[in-house]
Amino acid sequence: MADKALITGGAGFIGNHIARLLLKKGWDVVCYDDLSVGKKEYVPDGAELVVGDIRDIDKLSRSMHGAKHVYHLAARVSIRKAVDTFIDDAEVNTLGTLMVLKAAHNTSVERFLYASSMAVYGNVVYSPQDEAHPISPTSPYGVAKYASERYIISMSEQWGVEPVICRFFNTYGPRQTPSPYVGVITIFCRKLFAGETPMIFGDGGQLRDFIHVEDIARGAVMALEKAPAKSVINLGTGIGTSVNEVARILSDKINPKIRAEHTDPVPGEPGDSIANASLASELIGWKAEKNLQDAIIDAIEWNKGEMGL
């Protein structure tokens, strides 16, 4: 019988790519998602979808029964929106995480991957940022992510679930649910295909580490399979690209007549964030394989298709 993995947020952007990879590797996969953002049609054939909230611990525990690995991705992911909705977000992102961990403990899950974020670093002291970079989140989202990391590591010691924390950097690629708040590449693609002007917050010089979702999914699966318990690992490319540069690449490829414009910076957004991902290479033999110039086509083509063009 195949081993079972449960992915919270498995109908979401990164979760569905992890589900696809696990199915290819022969796992039985359950995607547990409330579909607040994720979509039924993103869940790959062969995976089971359970529609539920992570805070419904009974339903979650039933769905987790027999699972060996849990990937916990369900979260409210908007850094910008979280400034207005932080109490509700903390209920999902922090308390919800504790419930997933408790369900994992109740059901004898062996290993537990937590999808954390570069947002935990906040203010940049040096760059690229390794895992020892000072933690100073500038958004409620980053605070909730870091609190969850610490809860998971401390509770797991008592509960015997082996946790691995991955800090994902800016992820792009197919099947990111469009939202005005998250995913600059998806937002700009949609704007350009609609003939509208993309807006850059601030001067656009801020550097981001854009990483393809398939590299993230592969890194997360390798981390849960191979990393020592309690590892905290960055998953990023190590390459910084400015938001201006991304806007230029997308305009050139989609609609060269439209160029992004600038608007006021938003509070809570971290400064330059580039990963030092050498620990991932050392611990699990992982390295990002896709480069932005070529792999951005996947995001462009997917958004084009979704817009019926």
Ligand SMILES: NC(=O)c1ccc[n+]([C@@H]2O[C@H](COP(=O)([O-])OP(=O)(O)OC[C@H]3O[C@@H](n4cnc5c(N)ncnc54)[C@H](O)[C@@H]3O)[C@@H](O)[C@H]2O)c1
């Ligand atoms: N996309 C990125 O660039 C990025 C970067 C760093 C970290 N992350 C983390 O990776 C994880 C996945 O992010 P994503 O980009 O795939 O976002 P996403 O919004 O596409 O996926 C999150 C999923 O969680 C589900 N969800 C939300 N609240 C829920 C609840 N209460 N109960 C059950 N399901 C719920 C949503 O419906 C969605 O399908 C998140 O934890 C996020 O914080 C993402």
